[in-house]
Amino acid sequence: MKQKVNPQENFGITREKIGYVSRKDATQADYDRIGFMSGLEVHQQLLTASKLFCRCPAGIYHDHDDYDAELVRHMRPTLSELGEYDGTALMEFKTRKEIIYRVNNENACTYDVDDTPPFPMDPEALEIAIQISQLCKLNIVGEVHVTRKQYLDGSIPTGFQRTAIIGVEGAIPLKNKTIRIIQLSLEEDSCREILDEGHVRMYKTDRLGMPLIETVTYPDMKNPDEVKEACDYIRFLNRSTGKVRTGMGAGRQDVNVSCEGGTRVEIKGVAHTRWIPELTHVEAFRQYALLSIRDLLKKRIDAEKPYKISHKVLDYYSYHFDAIPAIKNASLNGHKIIAVNLPGFSGALSHFTQPGQCFAHEFEGRLKVIACLERPNMTHSEALNQEILAEDWEKMEKLLDCQDQDAQLVFWGPEEDIETALETIEERCQMSLEGVPNETRKSFEDGSTVFERVLPGADRMYPDTDTVPRPLEDDYINSLTKNMPGEIIERYKQLKKWGVPEDTYTYIFSRNLYPLIERLVNNTRLKPVFAGTFVGQKLKFVEGQFSKGEAFDYECIEKLFGYLEENKLHPELAVRMLPVLYQHPKMDFDSVLVNIDFKPVGSNRLLDRIPFLSQKFDQVGRKQEPKHKVNWIMGQLRNQATGNMDLTQLARQVAQEVNGSKETKTA
Amino acid sequence: MSNDIFQGYRGRALEQLKKYHVRVWGKAVIETTRGRFEGTVLPRSENDDDKHIVMKIITGYNIGIDTDTITSMKEVGYKKANYAIPEKEFPISDKNPNVKLFGTGGTIASRLDYRTGAVIPAFSPGELYGAVPELADICNIDTEKLFAVFSENMGPKQYIALAKAIGKEIEKGVDGIMIGHGTDTLHHTGAALTFMVQNSPIPIVLVGSQRSSDRPSSDAALNLMHAARAAGHGDIAETMVCMFGPTSDEYGLLHKGTRVRKMHSSYRSTFRTIGDIPLATVNREKVDPIHKKYNPRRKDRNVTIKPFFDDRVTMLYYYPGMKPDTIDLLVDNGYKGIVFVGTGLGHVNKELYPAIERAQKKGVHMYMTLQTIWGYVHMFVYDTGRDMMAKGIIPAGNMLPEVAFVKLGWALGQTHDPEEVKQIMLTPINDDITLREPYNGYLVYQGGIPEVEEFIKKVHK
DSSP, X not given: OOOOOOHHHHHHHHHHHTTOOOTTTOOHHHHHHHTOEEEEEEEEEBOOSBOSSSOSBSSOOOOTTOOSEEEEEOXXXXXXXXXXXXHHHHHHHHTOOEEEEEEOTTXXXXXXXXXXXXXXXXXXXHHHHHHHHHHTTOEEOSEXXXXXXXXXXXXXXXXXXXXXXXXXXXXXXXXXXXXXXXXXXXXXOOOEXXXXXXXXXXXXXXXXXXXXXXXXXXXXXXXXXXXXXXXXXXXXXXXXXXXXXOSTTTEXXXXXXXXXXXXXXXXXXEOOGGGHHHHHHHXXXXXXXXXXXXXXXXXXSOTTSOOXXXXXXXXXXXXXXXXXXXXXXXXXXXXXXXXXXXXXXXXTTTSXXXXXXXXXXXXXXXXXXXXXXXXXXXXXXXXXXXXXXHHHHHHHHHHHTOOTTOEEXXXXXXXXXHHXXXXXXXXXXXXXXTSXXXXXXXXXXXXXXXXXXXXXXXXXXXXXXXSOOEEOOHHHHHHHHTTOOOOHHHHHHHHHHHTOOGGGHHHXXXXXXXXXXXXXXXXXXXXXXXXXXXIIIIIHHHHHHSOOOTTOOXXXXXXXXXXXXXXXXXXXXXXXXXXXXXXXXXXXXXXXXXXXXXXXXXXXXXXXXXXXXXXXXXXXXXXXXXXXXXXXXXXXXXXXXXXTSOHHHHHHHHHHHHHTTOOOOOO | OHHHHTTTOOHHHHHHHHHTTOOTTXXXXXXXXXXXXXXXXOOOOTTSOXXXXXXXXXXXXXXXXXXXXXXXXXXXXXXXXXXXXXXXXXXXXXXXXXXXXXXXXXXXXXXXXTTTOOEEEEOSHHHHHHHOGGGGGTOEEEEEEOOOOOGGGOOHHHHHHHHHHHHXXXXXXXXEXXXXXXXXXXXXXXXXXXXXXXXOSSOEEEEOOSSOTTSTTOSXXXXXXXXXXXXXXXXXXXXXXXXXXXXXXXXXXXXXXXXXXXXXXXXXXXXXXXXXXXSEEEOSSOEEEOSSOOOBOOSSOOOEEOXXXXXXXXXXEOOTTOOTHHXXXXXXTTOOEEEEEEBXXXXXXXXXXXXXXXXXXXXXXXXXXXXXXXXXXXXXXSHHHHHHHHTTEEEOTTOOHHHHHHHHHHHHTTOOOHHHHHHHHHSOSTTSSOSOOOGXXXXXXXXXXXXXXXXXXXXXX
């Protein structure tokens, strides 16, 4: 009788074996050991009025059900360089995905659905892309050529994305190193997915065609934190122009990760940079685990020969499947249940790959995407939570004529998809003998990823025969270089020099507030540290607490300080005025003062009240200590004093009064 | 030789390449005032300017380098690309009908050369099978390339050659004929073949594509499958145009060659039957006739080929203020037939009358068709119409302008006797003129109207 693998135990042992550590505990030595390497593709929508290749308005979104028409397309793989269809692409094509596009007349036209050729590239988008390229120190091309980059998933109705290189070979400075940039391209954004079920995938075309830039870095990042730092830098740099879109989905990144001996895997559409460290950490270790699985399998399987699986259709009633809801449902839907034998895969299926996930998960995602089998679509002989009874597995082993080192997988689905599913499983097994498959993966907040698509080959770029090259003359480029924002790294250093607390920088850069601070410093008598902290802390607080009045913009803040200065009111008063101003930006400043109950009082009158308050404290104060006395008096005076005189000076006066001539500092 | 090495380059760009000894397909490092660029030098399209050099950079994208910025160039490698569509033997099955596919030069199946953007046509059965393997499930295909011209260069010579070739194939016993054709003049050829190939026992299907097959969303493969289905299995033995019904990948329509017109410059569903309903819908599995009457497929081979054409025919699109000398010039240059495309029910201005009279005296055959596209010429309603008829202009019923042009050329290729020409022109051939217009023969929906919006929301346009 064969020695059964204990999945739970094996999962733990294999995790140990590859030396997985949580990110919290990981050090640079861990990343060096596995050869961590990562690069970025940072996407940023540009703030233009129109889409890139048509005259539809950009940035108008609608709900899933708000559409005027639908149309259907099927994407067909085109022949690759060697005249062969890409294996997986053909497999996906055989399963025939019906792609449905929802069109809303307000924001999409016949260009978007590939029924009209492209119009000339939006000049505004081109200008912004050139400016950002210059900030990235890229070499600007002499002539912009539009290229078609093929996508078969249907996310673009043409089947390709029109994209053009603006600059190549640049660099951005991080705190401790320089990251090289491969290129910056200007491209059209894709559709937003509405659903993906079985053989139907549905998209809406509102976001489609909006101008987007993609900044691609070299894989220069050697640990997860560097990846985030680089990504933040690029995003802040983009935003520093004030000409990019912000908000949900306006900036997204694809993160490329590999470990030594692994393959470049692309984690698509990461919405928040704070997810990056965990994602890249987990992915690098997943690849490391796949290499360990390859080594295990190669001892048992001749990798030179094509790997073959065998399978049998299972009779639902011959097993105890009634107790397993997913299989029961499948049977009720008339689906087939198939048992597959994977020769030599014992101990591999329960091998650790990601926290909480074992190798068998790799099949699940592919069955969903390539064979269109909705999840849950499979289970296996080494499931961490085993649902199929041991006696049933034994029965299947006999049916499949299994050997000791084999593992088994059971999947279910509509009859017409079974062939593709079997091919998919066999292909994935073959790939595991080679190591890490080339693929794109979808990310989850917990840092795990799942198979999304096969990474298309390098030869998916074609010149666009519908557009003509656009020359970029020196004069034109130079005319765009005027009024360029300063470098992020320089701004970072300046804030530090001013003494603005570092924890406010992310907020300041992500909202592109540095220019505001700079204007406050240059145009008012505010101390830089006050201006920086006011923006980085007070404004952030107010933004988080109150709802913004429609007319509010950052210019209101400049005007506010101008008003205070003009009326000889102390800048501290701005802190109290800001919440009102933020909610009611159209209110004039005098009314804001009334609203916060401010009355102009001369500093003499404030100071005159100190002796009276001092006596009052003697009567009511519970702890008769000078320190408490000062605080109490300040408390009584603060609201009235704010704006009328400097609070530090007032506190000094109070202390003097309380302590006689001795100066005391109060909080 | 230099052409080969510096493909497409001229002027300043060519000078630079020669100066630094860099060839097309050479891997080059170019230093410029904007920085360094590395990649493979590509051929340049001859219509583009001479101030830029095109490169494919390592990431697969193309860029152009401004020659004025170049400070030095160096060729560091060389690899010339060679492309061909792989041929796979087209599987022949006894169960499938035999279909002949004629090529005219339009590319129905093709692949883009990913480096240059050049279109490599797939045409031989093996190439076609490589590109659209599903065809083998529908029919056995044999191919013959008759000419290599763009759609807009198709003309009388080509119509005649095609008609003769079709006649030969019918005699040989094929089950159906497909003609690959650029879409711009698909309907002209459709009309010409209807007149030149009469009483065909088998379907003759013209097919093209609105989006070239090098793009994943192309309509080419599906159009080919639809056409193969109609030619090999369909029961309608007429000259037809087979193109998308809706813009969606759903079904195709079969239109009579005499009643079809390209109605949108770029839509997939651009071909519409005018003044009538289409013959049939077609998908990968079957042809579903819509039109109640059609010429059914026959076993005999009794086809009549009438390969005639006199190209001294022209079409005059009337506009307000047209001067008589436009007609005089045509007559003086020896034109024998004029198809007027008139306004409304078929009108031109009075100023032209003397020129029209002169033309009639010179024996020019004149017919009236309509700018409105839909409807019948009706020259009895206003006096001007009667005047014109008196001056020799013959109303052509609801014949489409392009069809009337082709038919007049074909008629004059047979006779110049005014009565005989008139007889040929006004005797309907496969509904080039219909006796009646059905109520659903004219449907142009107006967007924005609530009920239309409701309809297009539910039904794919």
